[in-house]
Amino acid sequence: MFKIRLLITALALAGSISVASAWEALPTQAPAPADNETTPAKVALGQMLYHDPRLSSTGTVSCASCHNTMLGGEDNRANSMGVNGQTGGRSAPTVWNSAFNAVQFWDGRAASLEAQAAGPVTNPIEMGMKSWDDVVARLKEIEGYKTAFAEAFGGQDAISQDHATKAIAAYERTLITPNSPYDRYVKGDKSALTEQQVRGMNTMQSLGCVSCHSGPAFNGAGMFQRFPMFDNAYLAAQYHFKKDLGVAEVTKKEEDKHLWKVPTLRNIALTAPYFHNGAVKTLEAAVRVMGKTQLNKDLSDAEISDIVAFLNGLTGEFPKQTMPTLPGTPGKTFY
Amino acid sequence: MFKIRLLITALALAGSISVASAWEALPTQAPAPADNETTPAKVALGQMLYHDPRLSSTGTVSCASCHNTMLGGEDNRANSMGVNGQTGGRSAPTVWNSAFNAVQFWDGRAASLEAQAAGPVTNPIEMGMKSWDDVVARLKEIEGYKTAFAEAFGGQDAISQDHATKAIAAYERTLITPNSPYDRYVKGDKSALTEQQVRGMNTMQSLGCVSCHSGPAFNGAGMFQRFPMFDNAYLAAQYHFKKDLGVAEVTKKEEDKHLWKVPTLRNIALTAPYFHNGAVKTLEAAVRVMGKTQLNKDLSDAEISDIVAFLNGLTGEFPKQTMPTLPGTPGKTFY
Numbered sequence: 001m002f003k004i005r006l007l008i009t010a011l012a013l014a015g016s017i018s019v020a021s022a023w024e025a026l027p028t029q030a031p032a033p034a035d036n037e038t039t040p041a042k043v044a045l046g047q048m049l050y051h052d053p054r055l056s057s058t059g060t061v062s063c064a065s066c067h068n069t070m071l072g073g074e075d076n077r078a079n080s081m082g083v084n085g086q087t088g089g090r091s092a093p094t095v096w097n098s099a100f101n102a103v104q105f106w107d108g109r110a111a112s113l114e115a116q117a118a119g120p121v122t123n124p125i126e127m128g129m130k131s132w133d134d135v136v137a138r139l140k141e142i143e144g145y146k147t148a149f150a151e152a153f154g155g156q157d158a159i160s161q162d163h164a165t166k167a168i169a170a171y172e173r174t175l176i177t178p179n180s181p182y183d184r185y186v187k188g189d190k191s192a193l194t195e196q197q198v199r200g201m202n203t204m205q206s207l208g209c210v211s212c213h214s215g216p217a218f219n220g221a222g223m224f225q226r227f228p229m230f231d232n233a234y235l236a237a238q239y240h241f242k243k244d245l246g247v248a249e250v251t252k253k254e255e256d257k258h259l260w261k262v263p264t265l266r267n268i269a270l271t272a273p274y275f276h277n278g279a280v281k282t283l284e285a286a287v288r289v290m291g292k293t294q295l296n297k298d299l300s301d302a303e304i305s306d307i308v309a310f311l312n313g314l315t316g317e318f319p320k321q322t323m324p325t326l327p328g329t330p331g332k333t334f335y
Numbered sequence: 336m337f338k339i340r341l342l343i344t345a346l347a348l349a350g351s352i353s354v355a356s357a358w359e360a361l362p363t364q365a366p367a368p369a370d371n372e373t374t375p376a377k378v379a380l381g382q383m384l385y386h387d388p389r390l391s392s393t394g395t396v397s398c399a400s401c402h403n404t405m406l407g408g409e410d411n412r413a414n415s416m417g418v419n420g421q422t423g424g425r426s427a428p429t430v431w432n433s434a435f436n437a438v439q440f441w442d443g444r445a446a447s448l449e450a451q452a453a454g455p456v457t458n459p460i461e462m463g464m465k466s467w468d469d470v471v472a473r474l475k476e477i478e479g480y481k482t483a484f485a486e487a488f489g490g491q492d493a494i495s496q497d498h499a500t501k502a503i504a505a506y507e508r509t510l511i512t513p514n515s516p517y518d519r520y521v522k523g524d525k526s527a528l529t530e531q532q533v534r535g536m537n538t539m540q541s542l543g544c545v546s547c548h549s550g551p552a553f554n555g556a557g558m559f560q561r562f563p564m565f566d567n568a569y570l571a572a573q574y575h576f577k578k579d580l581g582v583a584e585v586t587k588k589e590e591d592k593h594l595w596k597v598p599t600l601r602n603i604a605l606t607a608p609y610f611h612n613g614a615v616k617t618l619e620a621a622v623r624v625m626g627k628t629q630l631n632k633d634l635s636d637a638e639i640s641d642i643v644a645f646l647n648g649l650t651g652e653f654p655k656q657t658m659p660t661l662p663g664t665p666g667k668t669f670y
Contacts, residue, residue, distance in 0.1 A: 051405055060400065060416045070386055070661045076668040081395045085420025272668040283666035312665060321658040326405045330647060331618035333411040333607040 023201075024216040025183040026266065026316065030099030030173040036114060036166045038173050041152040046171025048148065048324045049164055055121055055135060057128035058083045059335045063120070063168065067095035069175065069321065072270025078278030082120075083128035089244055091278030096318075097266045099173040100215075102222025106276045107247045108261040113169035118161065132161040138334055139164065144327020177267060177316025185313070193313050200310030203303055207295060212262045218314065220262035227260050227275075228293030235292060239279040246276070269312045283308050358536075359551040360518040361601065361651065365434030365508040371449060371501045373508050376487040381506025383483065383659045384499055390456055390470060392463035393418045394670045398455070398503065402430035404510065404656065407605025413613030417455075418463035424579055426613030431653075432601045434508040435550075437557025441611045443596040444585045448504035453496065467496040473669055474499065479662020512602060512651025520648070528648050535645030538638055542630060547597045553649065555597035562595050562610075563628030570627060574614040581611070604647045618643050 032038045049055065050063040066080035067073055073094030074080075079087040090106055098104065104116035120126040121135055129135050139145045139159045149158035152167055182201075184192035193201070204210055215221045228241050236242060241258075248256035260276055273279065274286035287307050291299035299307075367373045384390065385404070388397040401415035402408055408429030409415075414422040425441055433439065439451035455461040456470055464470050474480045474494045484493035487502055517536075519527035528536070539545055550556045563576055571577060576593075583591035595611055608614065609621035622642050626634035634642075 053403070053410070058416060059410060059412055065395065065400075068388070068661075070659055072663055075388070075394060076664070077394055077670050078668075081393060081419075083420075084416075085418075269665040270663040272664070272666060273670075281668055308666065315663070315665075318660045320660075323656040323658040324405055325653045325655075326403075328407055328605040328650070329411070329607070330604040330650075331607060331643065333413075333616055335412050335608075 023182075023186045025186050026097065026176065026178050026180070026216045027100075028176060028178045030176060032170070032173055033112060033114070036170060038170045039152065041148075042167045042170035043174055044324075045145075045148045045152040046167035046169070047321070048145075048326055049168050050171055051324055052326050054138060054142075054326075054329070054334060055127055055129065056083050057130070059333075061127050063095075063117075066092040066120075066126070069095065072096065072267050073098075073175070074271050076272060078273050080126070082123070082126040086125040088125050090276050091273065093263060094267060094271050095172055096175050096177050096316075097217050097264055099176065100217035100221075101219055101261070101264065103261060106260055106263075107250050108222075108224065109250045113172050114165045117165040117168040117172075135164070136161060141334075142327050142329050148327070174319070177318055180266070180316040181313040182310075183316065194309065196306055196309045197313045198310075200306035200308070201313075203306050204310060207291075207297070207299075207303075209290070209307075212294075213265050218265035223262045224259045225262050225294075226258050228258070230293055230296040232292055235289060239275070239277070239289070241275065241277065241279065241293070244276060265311060265314055267315050269315050283311060287311075358517075358521045360521050361432065361511065361513050361515070361551045362435075363511060363513045365511060367505070367508055368447060368449070371505060373505045374487065376483075377502045377505035378509055379659075380480075380483045380487045381502035381504070382656070383480075383661055384503050385506055386659055387661050389473060389477075389661075389664070389669060390462055390464065391418050392465070394668075396462050398430075398452075401427040401455075401461070404430065407431065407602050408433075408510070409606050411607060413608050415461070417458070417461040421460040423460050425611050426608065428598060429602060429606050430507055431510050431512050431651075432552050432599055434511065435552035436554055436596070436599065438596060441595055441598075442582045442585050443557075443559065448507050449500045452500040452503040452507075470499070471496060476669075477662050477664050483662070509654070512653055515601070515651040516648040517645075518651070529644065531641055531644045532648045533645075535641035535643070536648075538641050539645060542626075542632070542634075542638075544625070544642075547629075548600050553600035558597045559594045560597050560629075561593050563593070565628055565631040567627055570624060574610070574612070574624070576610065576612065576614065576628070579611060600646060600649055602650050604650050618646060622646075 050069070053059050053062045053065070055062060061083050066075050066082075068075055073096035074092040078091055079089060080092045081087050093106065098113065104110040104113060105119070110116040110119065118132065122129050122131060136159055145159060149163055150156065152158070153163045181192045181197070204213075210218070212220050212223055212225050214223075224247060227246070228235070245257050247259035248254070269283060272283060273281045274283070275289070280286045280289055284304055287304045288299060291297045385398045388394050388400070390397060396418050401410050403410055408431035409427040413426055414424060415427045416422055428441065434448065439445040439448060440454070445451035445454065453467065457464050457466060471494055480494060484498055485491065487493070488498045516527045516532070545553070547555050547558055547560050549558075559582060562581070563570070580592050582594040583589070604618060607618060608616045609618070610624070615621045615624055619639055622639045623634060626632045
């Protein structure tokens, strides 16, 4: 799987392929895998599980703690804070529009939202559960979940890791933010973007940014890229981008060092700080860094300002959600 | 203020006053102070602030983290976990129906919801902000809050600690859970409680539990009580109830040692673990402890079972809320 992507990456890196970007609006529905059709009952259950801190060892961390559905789909922190105040080395990616990522996690190690959902729950520095068996045992003690799993998946004993992660993924597929100024613009409302934003859009095209940040989600549809492409001693000293090996942390292969999934630019204005390690605090600085590390160019202040203006136009409309009421555990506690 | 309450407490403790409890349903609206009328704009703003983790130093803790509006209004933990995984010595009280508490906090040191709301934000082990000035400075950098504060309070420069705490309190006054089986029962639906629950209700009456846990919220309407009333070496060794001095931690007076605000019994089945230090894990055990420490009685298993059944009948209906969309901080982060 990685081989194919590396080939694509290599082609893109060649630089000569300057695909004229077809500007596309964000779809309002996300495709679901054949074995996990999106249904209202699954979405309702998934929304509950996603917001339930009882899926963490301490009862203090839910999926939403780091991927906040009331904000830009993450936590605005360089590194998320898991159970007992622990932090890791990577910045939480946004959950909004994650349905349009071909693979999940910064290193793309999960092939689906379902696979991704299984990870953080048992990561010792994230949600800290010892095992999914322990999670399932807890859920089985919550009467309301028995009903909700039965409604979503049928059967009397429907609580399982497979069903829990499927429900969470089904919910996440509904977390789409359409109708950004950009979307309205490409659909024909030429007043939706300002002149400066259109200039920024054209600059991103001419510089080649959208060779990688391509497609409706500006995420390259599963493309991997080397970051940083060009070494720079000043930036290295300041931001330590290369401390984390990216894909190579998973594959242990030399050629995968510092390869990363191309992240979406949707709602990028709401997801500071930036990059895999969250080392860059502002969007202006992030655009400047990208020019230097990926294009070996010093972008002008005007170019940066235009691009930032355009990126602000990628902030979409957040769907109104009902706050879930989580089923109680009458008369006792897990902690 | 404390003197008056101590007098009431002393009278109640005399034991001879066995007020025939008038069983009352929970009001569906809470009274608001004259200087903070409940308005939709304030409630909407308050709901945002209540759920906004940017009110904490790390960006990881909101009011809702410990007083979870998706669950029983608290966190089911013995002690809440604040910024950087820190824990204190007391168990978070439920926010549901807190509008019906005459005073706030376990030791009653806040005279209103407004006063309470100011506390945790700058408590170093809770939300950890250095000062309210710092909170206000942050809020002023969030464009959407400028609008929301202006709508709620009028004026161009409406962001202040006073307005923030007023908005949070206005929101909290809407967090009421009516129509529990008990409420339906006292309103005339005699089938709303089971036979066992009615037995438990009568047992609570005859034992005198409702002398303190009186009124529609079963919280004594501002009464303070000594806990434990009767010393017991076994319970002391097991639960360390007397480590915390209660009201005396505030007043530093000998006579206030181990005085506590009478907590509500509404939704008590959802708020395990129990007591000010969260030392008791189950509702059964909590009822047994209360019998021993407050009445010096060994309640029978049948009595405990009946009372627990009744207490389960105090779980109300949780209002459907829309999940707030928090205004973003475009292009930057506070952490």
